[in-house]
Amino acid sequence: MKTGTNNPGHDGSADTAFSGCSLKPLAFPAIHVVAGALFDSAGRVLIAERPAGKHMEGQWEFPGGKLEQGEPRFEGLQREIKEELGVEVVAAIPLVSYEHQYPGKRVLLDLWRVTGYLGKPESREGQRLRWVAVADLGSADLLEADRPMISALQGTPAE
Numbered sequence: 001m002k003t004g005t006n007n008p009g010h011d012g013s014a015d016t017a018f019s020g021c022s023l024k025p026l027a028f029p030a031i032h033v034v035a036g037a038l039f040d041s042a043g044r045v046l047i048a049e050r051p052a053g054k055h056m057e058g059q060w061e062f063p064g065g066k067l068e069q070g071e072p073r074f075e076g077l078q079r080e081i082k083e084e085l086g087v088e089v090v091a092a093i094p095l096v097s098y099e100h101q102y103p104g105k106r107v108l109l110d111l112w113r114v115t116g117y118l119g120k121p122e123s124r125e126g127q128r129l130r131w132v133a134v135a136d137l138g139s140a141d142l143l144e145a146d147r148p149m150i151s152a153l154q155g156t157p158a159e
Contacts, residue, residue, distance in 0.1 A: 009133035012077035030099060030106040034077040035064030035146070036092065036114045037153055038085075038121060039087060045153065048084070051127045060130070061143045062111060063121075076111050086124050095150035100145035111149045 038046045047060045065080040067073065078089045092112040100107045123129055132140050137150045 030107045030108040032067040032073075032110070033064060034067060034073055034080060034110045034112065035062035035149070036077055036081050036089065036112050037062055037095065037149070038081075038087070038114045038117060040131050042131070044133050046085075046121055046135070047130055047132055047137075048123075049128040049130070050143070050145065051125060056143055059143050061146050062139050062149060073110055074112075077110075077114075081114070081117070084124055084127075085119075085121040085129075087117045087119035087121050089114050089117050096149060098148055104144070107145055109145060109149075111152060113153075 040046070046063060049060050050057050050061045052058075063081060063084050064077065065084065067076040068079075069092050073094070076093065077092060081087060081089050092114045095111045095113045097108070097110045102108060121129060130140075133139075137153070142150070150155075
């Protein structure tokens with residue numbers, strides 16, 4: 001076995017071992033999250049409070065969650081909404097997709113407008129649920145990452 005001092009271009013000193021290399025900060029892989037905007041007959045949208053013990057607990061968000069590896073987005077939306085709310089999503093259209101950077105974590109968010117679902121949404125994970133007029137979402141204490149979804153639901157460009 002050759003030692004470091006016998007390798008061409010390496011003088012064995014630690015301070016020159018990486019000379020000429022530029023080190024870049026590690027990029028965190030994005031966590032892909034799907035969320036659903038479900039509406040009631042009055043045109044209000046459903047939001048859920050993040051339960052105690054979870055990151056950003058107490059703030060509100062659109063229901064949904066992380067995609068599993070290789071899972072299609074619509075199927076992930078159906079699975080997450082079923083797990084979280086107990087309803088079956090039968091139709092939805094993608095509304096907006098964007099990336100949000102948290103300290104040490106990147107999240108790719110996909111919001112879908114759920115145009116058809118079976119059942120009555122109910123809390124399956126201990127979270128509080130609330131129906132809110134789209135015009136009132138700005139004062140609903142939504143997660144910072146979910147705020148661009150407001151303009152998408154209002155049909156206006158995000159700021």
